[in-house]
Amino acid sequence: MSDELKSRETYCLHSNLIESFCYQFYGYGNLDSDYWYVGMEEGGGNTFQEIDHRLRVWISMNSPETVDLKDYHKRIGISKYFVKNPPIQRTWSKLIRAHLALGGSISEISDVRCFQRKSWGRSDGDNCLLELMPLPSPGIDEWKYGGYSDIPYLRIRKEYIKHLIDTRVCHLKKLVTCRQPKLVMFYGLSPRYKEAWKAIIGQTPQESSLKQLWIHTSEQTRFAICPHPMAHGYANDYFTSVGDYLRKQL
Numbered sequence: 001m002s003d004e005l006k007s008r009e010t011y012c013l014h015s016n017l018i019e020s021f022c023y024q025f026y027g028y029g030n031l032d033s034d035y036w037y038v039g040m041e042e043g044g045g046n047t048f049q050e051i052d053h054r055l056r057v058w059i060s061m062n063s064p065e066t067v068d069l070k071d072y073h074k075r076i077g078i079s080k081y082f083v084k085n086p087p088i089q090r091t092w093s094k095l096i097r098a099h100l101a102l103g104g105s106i107s108e109i110s111d112v113r114c115f116q117r118k119s120w121g122r123s124d125g126d127n128c129l130l131e132l133m134p135l136p137s138p139g140i141d142e143w144k145y146g147g148y149s150d151i152p153y154l155r156i157r158k159e160y161i162k163h164l165i166d167t168r169v170c171h172l173k174k175l176v177t178c179r180q181p182k183l184v185m186f187y188g189l190s191p192r193y194k195e196a197w198k199a200i201i202g203q204t205p206q207e208s209s210l211k212q213l214w215i216h217t218s219e220q221t222r223f224a225i226c227p228h229p230m231a232h233g234y235a236n237d238y239f240t241s242v243g244d245y246l247r248k249q250l
Contacts, residue, residue, distance in 0.1 A: 011048040013149045017055050022134045022164055025058060028069035028121035029128035031175065034182040035102065036128045037095050038172065038200075039228070040193050045136035048148050053077070054136065065175075066128065069121025082117050092116055094229035094239040098185070099127060101243025102250070128181070132168055132196055133161065165196060173200045180220040183246060188228045197225050210245050211238075222250060 027042075045051045057075045061067055070082045081089050088109070096115050100107040107115075121129045135145060143157040153163035176184060186197040189212065198204055201223045205216035212234075214225040226242050227234045 011148050013048075013052060013055065013145075015149065015151055017059060018135075018145075018149055018154070019151065020063060021055050021058060023167065024063055024065060025134050026065045026168075026172070026175070027128065027130035028066055028072065030123055030125050031066055031128055031179050033126045033128050035099060035126060036130060036176075036181045036184045037099075038130045038132065038184060038186045038197075039091075040131070040140075040188040040190070041133040042131050042136040043091070043138065045144065046138050048144075050076075051136065051144070051148065066123070066130070068123040069129065071123075084117075086113055086117050088112060089116060091229045092120055094234075094236060095129075095185075095187070096120060097236055098239040098243035098246075101240045102183070102247045104247060107240065130172065130175075132172070132193060133164065134168070135160070161192070165192075169196050169199045173202065176200065176221060182250060183222050183224065185224045185226065185242075185246070187226050189225070189231070194225065197223075208245065210241060213242060213245065215249065217249075222246070 045054070054076050057072065058064075058067065061072070061075075073079065073081065080087060081092075093112050093116065096112050097107050100111060100115065105111065119125050119127075121127065137143065140157075143160075145154040145160070146156055148154075153159045184200075186193075186200075188194070188197075201216050201218075203216050203218075205214035205223060205225055207213075208215045212227050216223045224242070224246055226239075229239065
């Protein structure tokens with residue numbers, strides 16, 4: 001047997017498990033909360049073992065649409081963000097600054113750490129963290145699943161997105177319609193994802209007076225589109241400004 005075949009035999013994700021995750025898992029936190037933050041995809045998934053463990057932990061939690069961020073991460077062995085005086089998770093921290101500003105708070109680094117540790121993405125909290133695409137990946141230029149699965153649409157990232165994006169957009173739109181959060185903030189401005197945000201909103205949002213922030217208001221929900229927290233040139237103060245701006249609008 002060739003080394004390639006041995007590798008595929010050793011490292012192959014269970015097809016039913018990964019497909020269930022792709023169609024049913026949407027993120028973290030409380031879908032009945034007022035504030036939703038929707039990104040492109042979650043980071044991580046650096047090894048086969050990590051991905052397989054993530055999927056199996058999710059199944060052990062009864063395969064919900066959203067899980068408690070702290071509980072799930074502790075179960076998969078990532079507890080460092082929830083200990084006393086935790087390191088700051090860079091993507092979360094900027095979103096947390098926007099979230100705290102929405103409530104009128106002036107956030108110091110200690111406030112961000114405390115909120116990350118206690119309140120971010122919790123199942124009984126005031127926020128929900130969702131992802132357009134379900135599978136964790138170390139970056140948009142990396143794709144490991146073609147070597148870990150026999151599912152045809154997971155062979156390359158382009159096919160994965162093409163196969164799942166319409167279904168995911170439709171379901172996220174349905175969730176917004178049913179749950180009616182006060183605010184849905186999408187982050188990420190690449191053309192493909194910006195089109196997805198527009199499809200979920202159902203309208204083309206209008207550019208606001210704040211740099212790279214687009215807004216649309218429906219009868220029940222205000223929508224915002226802003227840059228990804230890790231995009232070059234958008235520091236902590238920018239996300240605080242986004243929260244301040246949206247608080248005044250709301």
